[in-house]
Amino acid sequence: MMNRIDRLFKETKGEILSVYITAGYPELGDTVPLLEALQNHGAHMVEIGIPFSDPLADGAVIQDSSQVALRNGMKLDLLFKQLEGIRPAIHMPLVLMGYLNPVLQMGMDTFLGRCRHTGIDGVIIPDLPPAEYDARYREMFSAYGVHNSLLITPHTDENRIRRIAELSGGFLYLVADSSTTGARNSIGDHQVEYFRRIHDMGLPVPGLIGFGISNRETFLTACKFARGAIIGSAFIRAIGESGTLSLQQKVEMFIKEIRGA
Amino acid sequence: MGFEVDDQGFYGDFGGAYIPEMLYSNIRELENRYLEIIRSDEFQTEFRQLLKDYAGRPTPLFRAERLSAHFGTRIFLKREDLNHTGAHKINNTIGQILLARRLGKQRIIAETGAGQHGVATATVCALFGMHCIVYMGELDVERQAPNVKKMKMLGAEVVTVHSGNKTLKDATNEAIRDWINHPVDTHYIIGSVVGPHPYPDMVTRFQSVISEEIRIQLQEKTGRNYPDYLVACVGGGSNAAGAYYHYLEDKRVRLISAEAAGLGVESGMTAATSLLGTSGIIHGSRTLLMQDDDGQIEEPYSISAGLDYPGVGPLHAWLAKSGRATVFAATDEEALQAALLCSRKEGIIPALETAHALAVLEKITPGPDDVVVVNLSGRGDKDMETYINKLGI
Ligand SMILES: Cc1ncc(COP(=O)(O)O)c(C=O)c1O
Numbered sequence: 001m002m003n004r005i006d007r008l009f010k011e012t013k014g015e016i017l018s019v020y021i022t023a024g025y026p027e028l029g030d031t032v033p034l035l036e037a038l039q040n041h042g043a044h045m046v047e048i049g050i051p052f053s054d055p056l057a058d059g060a061v062i063q064d065s066s067q068v069a070l071r072n073g074m075k076l077d078l079l080f081k082q083l084e085g086i087r088p089a090i091h092m093p094l095v096l097m098g099y100l101n102p103v104l105q106m107g108m109d110t111f112l113g114r115c116r117h118t119g120i121d122g123v124i125i126p127d128l129p130p131a132e133y134d135a136r137y138r139e140m141f142s143a144y145g146v147h148n149s150l151l152i153t154p155h156t157d158e159n160r161i162r163r164i165a166e167l168s169g170g171f172l173y174l175v176a177d178s179s180t181t182g183a184r185n186s187i188g189d190h191q192v193e194y195f196r197r198i199h200d201m202g203l204p205v206p207g208l209i210g211f212g213i214s215n216r217e218t219f220l221t222a223c224k225f226a227r228g229a230i231i232g233s234a235f236i237r238a239i240g241e242s243g244t245l246s247l248q249q250k251v252e253m254f255i256k257e258i259r260g261a
Numbered sequence: 262m263g264f265e266v267d268d269q270g271f272y273g274d275f276g277g278a279y280i281p282e283m284l285y286s287n288i289r290e291l292e293n294r295y296l297e298i299i300r301s302d303e304f305q306t307e308f309r310q311l312l313k314d315y316a317g318r319p320t321p322l323f324r325a326e327r328l329s330a331h332f333g334t335r336i337f338l339k340r341e342d343l344n345h346t347g348a349h350k351i352n353n354t355i356g357q358i359l360l361a362r363r364l365g366k367q368r369i370i371a372e373t374g375a376g377q378h379g380v381a382t383a384t385v386c387a388l389f390g391m392h393c394i395v396y397m398g399e400l401d402v403e404r405q406a407p408n409v410k411k412m413k414m415l416g417a418e419v420v421t422v423h424s425g426n427k428t429l430k431d432a433t434n435e436a437i438r439d440w441i442n443h444p445v446d447t448h449y450i451i452g453s454v455v456g457p458h459p460y461p462d463m464v465t466r467f468q469s470v471i472s473e474e475i476r477i478q479l480q481e482k483t484g485r486n487y488p489d490y491l492v493a494c495v496g497g498g499s500n501a502a503g504a505y506y507h508y509l510e511d512k513r514v515r516l517i518s519a520e521a522a523g524l525g526v527e528s529g530m531t532a533a534t535s536l537l538g539t540s541g542i543i544h545g546s547r548t549l550l551m552q553d554d555d556g557q558i559e560e561p562y563s564i565s566a567g568l569d570y571p572g573v574g575p576l577h578a579w580l581a582k583s584g585r586a587t588v589f590a591a592t593d594e595e596a597l598q599a600a601l602l603c604s605r606k607e608g609i610i611p612a613l614e615t616a617h618a619l620a621v622l623e624k625i626t627p628g629p630d631d632v633v634v635v636n637l638s639g640r641g642d643k644d645m646e647t648y649i650n651k652l653g654i
Pocket of ligand 1: 495566
């Protein structure tokens with residue numbers, strides 16, 4: 001069977017909307033209901049964040065959601081249990097995003113085996129260096145049929161971008177600016193210049209832009225230069241807001257706003 | 262078995278640079294340039310001059326007669342507490358500020374636990390007119406108040422960190438996040454031999470002036486340039502790395518590392534990292550750290566803010582795992598009593614961190630003719646409030 005990420009990029013004509021959630025947030029049992037709601041309302045792909053005590057690359061919103069999720073009792077083992085049996089009802093591609101330490105404690109081999117078993121299509125591990133991935137884990141990933149999407153930033157030089165793109169499975173993650181995660185309201189000229197530069201390199205793997213994408217405007221700008229974009233902090237903030245709306249309603253409103261529907 | 266870092270940034274199984282791509286260009290720049298810069302004559306001249314005229318080096322090696330009599334052995338204290346700003350931390354910050362200037366950086370960030378590294382960083386930033394931002398956990402801001410005031414007086418901005426346990430680990434996270442957001446103009450002065458390669462090696466080199474001096478001073482005082490026992494406390498491990506450096510391959514020297522047991526190694530309220538830790542990744546380095554079975558990093562506890570860290574530098578993880586160093590843990594109470602003993606026997610009030618090294622003298626059994634060097638990493642001024650409260654002074 002073709003990896004769902006590859007199929008998504010192959011079959012989708014328009015912009016791809018990928019949404020980041022933190023597993024076990026806002027409530028421990030919300031992981032799967034959120035996936036259902038996101039799929040129903042038109043997200044193309046979801047990145048499920050594995051909460052970590054020390055999320056170095058994250059700004060305040062995702063840090064807080066990770067703390068809440070850990071306090072709720074989320075663990076990597078429990079996340080895999082929650083994901084048990086979600087296929088085929090959830091048919092969109094799913095990616096796990098997390099820091100290396102919890103993955104190493106489980107063991108990379110066990111982790112990838114459980115990814116495959118539950119129908120996880122790809123992973124993003126920001127603090128796993130590309131060279132170490134290449135030397136130690138690349139074959140293991142391909143044996144399990146799980147993609148590894150690597151990151152580039154505005155400061156990644158051209159040779160390194162080519163090498164990272166070649167190592168990346170599924171898609172290349174374009175970090176939108178030199179920053180930690182966190183919603184921003186606009187995209188600056190220097191970012192557009194960087195997006196254009198990457199676009200014009202004609203890399204062998206499609207790109208998704210993430211970090212700072214927060215609303216319809218920033219989403220559409222990003223999509224001019226890449227196949228789609230990833231929204232994290234803005235979504236986490238929206239579903240964390242108190243009020244009378246149900247989780248489903250919050251998801252619906254948020255996705256509608258982004259997709260302009 | 263070697264104890265120098267290899268070209269991949271590893272000490273045995275430990276080390277490396279497990280950093281997100283957002284930090285790659287910063288770390289790469291450092292890695293490419295640090296050795297060439299540090300080895301240049303022009304850097305060495307300026308570094309040595311500042312260590313001498315500004316920090317006040319060489320620091321004395323003091324024969325502690327009354328402590329020697331108490332323990333029935335020959336004890337020497339390496340007086341890092343007599344450095345400008347009161348601890349070994351200044352050796353590293355002088356080195357790193359000179360490096361930062363050569364890299365063309367204008368903005369300096371640092372993390373601090375006890376505040377000693379924060380003060381040492383604020384000090385060199387004042388000296389060179391650089392903008393300085395120090396991240397410090399909320400709990401440490403409270404328990405090390407005098408140092409917060411010093412940093413402010415020196416012109417640094419102190420940012421209180423409210424995340425996590427509000428101590429050193431969380432301050433380090435926040436400093437790293439700052440660096441991700443300022444990759445071009447900023448240098449991050451890490452305060453210990455922790456973090457991604459090349460930091461552990463770089464900081465070790467700047468601190469290695471300690472063992473360089475011990476060799477010369479012991480030769481003068483004992484006719485022999487090495488001790489039988491070399492004792493240092495380990496938070497991240499910079500004072501220990503500096504004291505051990507020239508003896509790493511010299512097996513005649515027993516290296517004794519003192520960690521903070523907090524309320525006791527088995528109490529669940531401890532910072533005895535190499536004793537309890539397992540292999541994992543913290544702050545970009547593979548090392549021994551305290552973590553749960555889900556790979557979440559656990560919150561350490563120690564009365565001493567400078568030892569209250571859930572990891573150790575990768576060199577120390579390797580020294581412990583390979584058996585080259587022997588690790589002991591001293592409790593809060595043992596450290597307090599050792600601080601009192603050193604004060605009463607030698608007229609030296611040590612820092613709480615250092616007191617853990619002194620407490621370990623109770624746990625080793627050197628012979629009467631053995632030479633024991635204790636690295637007296639810092640002075641106790643910043644800890645007076647704790648001493649007053651806990652010792653009922
Ligand atoms: C006096 C003193 N000793 C030791 C330490 C622990 O750090 P390290 O293990 O890096 O020497 C500190 C840290 O703040 C300190 O202030």
